Amino acid sequence: xxxxxxxxxxFSDAFTLWNLGFVLFGVVVGQFVGxxxxxxxxxxxxxxxxxxxxMDPLAGIGFLVGVNKGxxxxxxxxxxxxxxxxxxxAAATALDGYPLxxxxxxxxxxxxxxxxxxxxxxxxxxxxxxxxxxxxxxALKMGPIEIFALMxxxxxxxxxxxxxxxxxxxxxxxxGLLCGTVGADPEHYTPRLxxxxxxxxxxxxxxxxxxxxxxxxxxxxxxAQSQGRVRPAVDLKDTGHAADRRVSWAExxxxxxTMLRGASIGTLLGAMPGIGSTAAAFMSYAATxxxxxxxxxxxxxxxxxxxxxxxxxxxVVGSNLIPLLTLGIPxxxxxxxxxSAFMIxxxxxxxxxxxxxxxxxYGLFGAMxxxxxxxxxxxxxxxxxxxxxxxxxETMIFASALLLCIVGVSLATGGLFGVAVMLGFAGxxxxxxxxxxxxxxxxxxxxxxxxxxxSLGQGLVLLNGDLTGVIYHPIAxxxxxxxxxxxxxxxxxxxxxxxx
Amino acid sequence: MINADxxxxxxxxxxxxxxxxxxxxxxxxxxxxxxxxxxxxxxVLALVLMGCGLLLQLRATAHRIENPREMAMxxxxxxxxxxxxxxxxxxxxxYAAPILAAAVMLLMGERRPVWLGLGIFGTPLxxxxxxxQALGRVLP
Numbered sequence: 272x273x274x275x276x277x278x279x280x281x282f283s284d285a286f287t288l289w290n291l292g293f294v295l296f297g298v299v300v301g302q303f304v305g306x307x308x309x310x311x312x313x314x315x316x317x318x319x320x321x322x323x324x325x326m327d328p329l330a331g332i333g334f335l336v337g338v339n340k341g342x343x344x345x346x347x348x349x350x351x352x353x354x355x356x357x358x359x360x361a362a363a364t365a366l367d368g369y370p371l372x373x374x375x376x377x378x379x380x381x382x383x384x385x386x387x388x389x390x391x392x393x394x395x396x397x398x399x400x401x402x403x404x405x406x407x408x409x410a411l412k413m414g415p416i417e418i419f420a421l422m423x424x425x426x427x428x429x430x431x432x433x434x435x436x437x438x439x440x441x442x443x444x445x446x447g448l449l450c451g452t453v454g455a456d457p458e459h460y461t462p463r464l465x466x467x468x469x470x471x472x473x474x475x476x477x478x479x480x481x482x483x484x485x486x487x488x489x490x491x492x493x494x495a496q497s498q499g500r501v502r503p504a505v506d507l508k509d510t511g512h513a514a515d516r517r518v519s520w521a522e523x524x525x526x527x528x529t530m531l532r533g534a535s536i537g538t539l540l541g542a543m544p545g546i547g548s549t550a551a552a553f554m555s556y557a558a559t560x561x562x563x564x565x566x567x568x569x570x571x572x573x574x575x576x577x578x579x580x581x582x583x584x585x586x587v588v589g590s591n592l593i594p595l596l597t598l599g600i601p602x603x604x605x606x607x608x609x610x611s612a613f614m615i616x617x618x619x620x621x622x623x624x625x626x627x628x629x630x631x632x633y634g635l636f637g638a639m640x641x642x643x644x645x646x647x648x649x650x651x652x653x654x655x656x657x658x659x660x661x662x663x664x665e666t667m668i669f670a671s672a673l674l675l676c677i678v679g680v681s682l683a684t685g686g687l688f689g690v691a692v693m694l695g696f697a698g699x700x701x702x703x704x705x706x707x708x709x710x711x712x713x714x715x716x717x718x719x720x721x722x723x724x725x726s727l728g729q730g731l732v733l734l735n736g737d738l739t740g741v742i743y744h745p746i747a748x749x750x751x752x753x754x755x756x757x758x759x760x761x762x763x764x765x766x767x768x769x770x771x
Numbered sequence: 772m773i774n775a776d777x778x779x780x781x782x783x784x785x786x787x788x789x790x791x792x793x794x795x796x797x798x799x800x801x802x803x804x805x806x807x808x809x810x811x812x813x814x815v816l817a818l819v820l821m822g823c824g825l826l827l828q829l830r831a832t833a834h835r836i837e838n839p840r841e842m843a844m845x846x847x848x849x850x851x852x853x854x855x856x857x858x859x860x861x862x863x864x865x866y867a868a869p870i871l872a873a874a875v876m877l878l879m880g881e882r883r884p885v886w887l888g889l890g891i892f893g894t895p896l897x898x899x900x901x902x903x904q905a906l907g908r909v910l911p
Contacts, residue, residue, distance in 0.1 A: 325906060436776070436832050442783055442823045449790075449816045456809035461800040463809055487852075495844035497879050666881035670872040671894040673852070678864065678898055681911040687860050690911070694852055701845055706779040707834040724812050731806035765830070 274629075281633025284329055285641060293330040294638050297337020298645045299653070304338075305345020306657035307668055312342020314486045316608045318675050320615065321478050321683030328616040329631060333638035335612050339605050340392060340642045343548075343585050344650050347384035348657045351577075352377055360584040363552035367569060367576030374572055377658065378516040383577045385650040386523055387530050391582030393643045394534035395541060395589030399596075400636045403625075406597040410622035413746065415729035418598075420747035420754070422723050425600055426716065427754040428543070431761030433709045435768065440712055443703065447713040450475055451720015458728050470688045475696075477611045478683040480717060482676050483696030484703075484710050485604060490669050490676075491701050497665060518574070526578035529559050533579045537586025542594065543602065548587035555583030589639065596632065597622055600719065604711050607718050615683070776831035784824025790817035851875065864910040868895040 284290065297319075304315040315338050323331030343360060350361035351368035364384055371380040413421070430440025453464045454474030465471040533555035540551040559579035560569045569576050591606045599621030601607035610620050618628055625632055680693045700710050716723075734740035741747055795817060799810040836842065855871035869891045876890045902908050 322906075325908075435834065436827075436830070438823050438826050438830060439776070439832075442820065442827070445816050445819045445823065449813065449820075452813050452816070456799075458805055458807050459800075459802050459809055461802060461809050463799045463813065464794065466798065491845045491848050491852075492841075494848045494875065494879060495841045664881065664883075664886050666876045666879045667886050667890045667894075669879070670875045670890045673875060674868050674872060674894055674898060677856070677859070677868075678902060678910065681864075682902070682908055687856065687911050690856055690859075694849075694856060697852075698849055701849075705836060705842060706775045707832070708779070724807070727812070728805075728807035736806045768832075 277629040278633045281630040281635075282637040284630065284634040285333065285637025290327075290330050290333050290634070290638065291641060293326070293334040294337045294642050295645050295649070297334040297339075298341035298642055298649050299337075301338040301341020301343075302345035302646070302649055302653055302657055303341075303660060305342035306348040306660040307345075307663065311346055312339045313604050313608065314489060314672070315342055316605065317482045317485045318672065318679055320481070320608060320612055321679035323612055324615055324683055328613075328618060329634045329638065331616060332609065332612050332631075332635055333642070335609055336635070336639055337642045337645070339588055339609070340585075340639075340646055341649070343392075343581075343588065344385055344388050344646050345657055347388065347577075347581060348381055348654070348660070351380045351384060352658060360548040360552055360587075361580075362549060363556045363580035363584070364577055366556065366580070367571070367573045370570065371572035371574075371577070376515040376572075378654065379518060379574075380572075380577060381654050381658070382518045382650075383522070383526075383574050384581045385647065385654065386518060387526065387533070387578040387581040388585040389643050389647045389650075390530045391534040391537055391584075391586035392588055392646070393640070394531075394582075395538040395586035396636070396639045396643065398538050399589045399592055399639075403593055403596050406593065407622045407625045410597045411626075413598075413622075414733070414744075415726040416733060416741060416744045416747045417750070419723070419726040419730050420741075420744075420750035421598065421600065422719055422726065424750045424754045424757070425719075426712075427757050427761075429709075429712050429715060431757055431764070433712055434707060435765075436707070437758070437761045437765050439708050443708045443710075443712040444716040446703075446708075447716025447718075448720045448723060450480070450713075451717045452724065457721060457725045468688075474721070475692055475717075476680075476684045476689050477614065477718065479680050479689040479693040480696050481608060481611060481714060482680050483693035484700035484714060485608075486672065486676050487693060487697035488700030488704060488710070490672055491697060492704065493665065494669060522574055526575055529575050529578045530582040532558060532562075533582030534586040537583035538590040540583075541587035541590030541602070548584035548603075551587050552580040552584040555579045595620060596624060599624075599722070601715055604714055607714055610718065774831055775834045775836050776827050780824045780827030780831065782824070783820050783827065787817045787820030787822075787824055791821065848875070848878065851878065859911055865895070865899060868898070 301312055301315060305312055316335050319335060319338055323334055326334070346361040347364045347368065350365035351372050354365050354369040368380045368384060426444045430444055431437050434440050451474070453471055455461065455472055456463050462472055536555045536558065537548065537551040541548070556576060556579045559575055560566050563569065563575065588605070591603050592609070594600045594602050595606045595610055601610050613620050618631065676693065677690055680689045681687060683689065703710055703713065741751070791814060795810050795813050799813060801810070802808050851874050855867060855874070858867035858870060872894060873891045876887055881887055899910065902910055
């Protein structure tokens with residue numbers, strides 16, 4: 272599918288000084304914002320996307336990959352120091368990281384998080400590079416009927432897995448699909464639901480929706496929660512021993528099986544849509560604790576606990592891109608944001624990506640591997656500084672983030688109309704999160720909406736309008752049956768939770 | 772304490788109803804050809820919303836709005852942002868951004884002059900340098 276020369280050319284593109292500079296910049300920004308409680312890598316990526324508009328595609332996407340990967344490392348810093356994870360993924364890291372920090376070893380805890388994060392991430396990147404091209408060949412054999420069935424399956428799994436209620440998950444997906452129908456209809460090109468606003472003829476701008484729902488709504492929540500109270504400074508203890516400020520090779524090596532287990536769990540879960548890195552981190556933590564000879568030491572500053580959580584949550588990042596690159600279906604919000612960056616640069620994700628943009632994809636793989644290496648190097652030097660970042664005032668951080676969002680969306684959409692759309696979606700995102708509806712499902716459904724409709728339209732043409740003809744498409748039938756089975760299973764799970 | 776699911780389920784049901792009977796017929800042109808008409812998918816989605824809104828009345832979870840005061844504060848910040856956007860469209864980003872930053876920081880309780888100065892003047896200045904000078908793009 273992709274010849275060896277294209278692979279080499281792609282990798283060599285990633286190693287140019289210009290592209291490496293953007294990956295490095297992304298890692299630094301990611302680690303910095305990850306260390307700020309409340310601004311995780313997803314919010315940072317959402318804000319950064321419009322600024323990649325003028326960049327070369329590989330530089331822009333490499334920068335975003337750097338932000339994403341760096342954010343996971345940075346997210347462990349407030350988790351370890353303040354028991355306040357910068358990202359939800361780092362919540363499991365706090366279980367052992369915070370006690371270790373309280374015992375006067377904050378640098379040891381953050382360094383263990385860094386090393387295990389880079390190990391897990393590299394493992395999953397290698398899996399991604401190995402399996403995605405063969406999977407894309409299989410995906411190319413799927414027609415619109417199979418793609419439609421696959422999207423139904425994705426929505427049913429996402430609706431059931433994310434949040435406490437299947438019905439609310441379906442509502443979030445439906446609202447996302449509905450917002451995706453705004454603009455010109457794909458078959459007849461007549462305007463739909465635009466209320467006389469011809470700026471909406473191409474639909475809601477993705478950058479405005481993503482930044483409004485992910486960044487501004489979260490900033491609104493944090494602003495409302497602060498209620499005039501400025502966060503107190505963090506008081507760090509230090510034992511003064513050099514051994515307590517580093518992780519020795521023996522300590523790292525002792526965690527090798529834990530990291531391998533965590534990386535495997537993270538990679539497996541990351542390849543499935545919707546499960547996410549938080550679940551992977553807790554699952555890996557629980558598996559490591561149950562396999563340990565001294566389970567009572569967990570939660571009291573055990574390095575194995577940090578290694579288990581961080582290797583798993585970071586491994587999700589690479590494997591999240593497997594469904595994205597092979598099928599064009601994002602399994603998480605981070606992946607949806609990377610896909611929107613692809614689209615900003617005029618690249619349509621999906622199985623044809625390897626055929627049409629093979630060089631770019633292998634450039635992206637090269638950038639991912641380099642981002643891991645840079646994460647390690649930047650983390651070694653930067654952790655001392657990121658520890659100071661957690662003490663920065665939220666007032667300054669959130670005011671700056673708001674201004675950046677306004678400027679970013681205005682640049683991406685070409686005016687203030689996009690900013691008004693962003694504000695509207697920020698309100699919707701805030702309300703949805705407050706009432707327990709998943710914003711993640713909404714964004715993925717909004718993103719997939721146009722493709723969902725065009726696959727359905729093409730499928731109906733192929734079936735001549737007779738839906739029963741789907742039985743002659745075995746892959747689609749299996750996927751639809753799996754969707755029905757998963758919906759029944761999730762409904763029963765909800766029923767048990769309701770009864771309890 | 773408000774039962775969030777029943778309240779939002781009712782809202783979703785009314786939204787679906789309005790979409791199906793008022794908004795979609797008004798805002799989508801009727802086309803009589805093709806398997807997929809412009810209103811086909813929106814109509815199906817409106818029906819799903821109605822169905823799920825009703826189902827949520829029957830199968831509400833224990834989710835509750837714990838802190839209505841927090842929602843009121845969020846609404847206040849939302850209004851500040853909307854006013855900030857209006858100010859940007861009237862005065863331009865360069866003049867309106869410091870006012871917006873000042874309003875947000877003061878509402879959050881920031882009173883330290885150094886941080887206020889950095890937020891109100893430093894951040895807009897850095898944005899102006901990056902966007903207009905380095906990237907060569909025009910601020911709103």
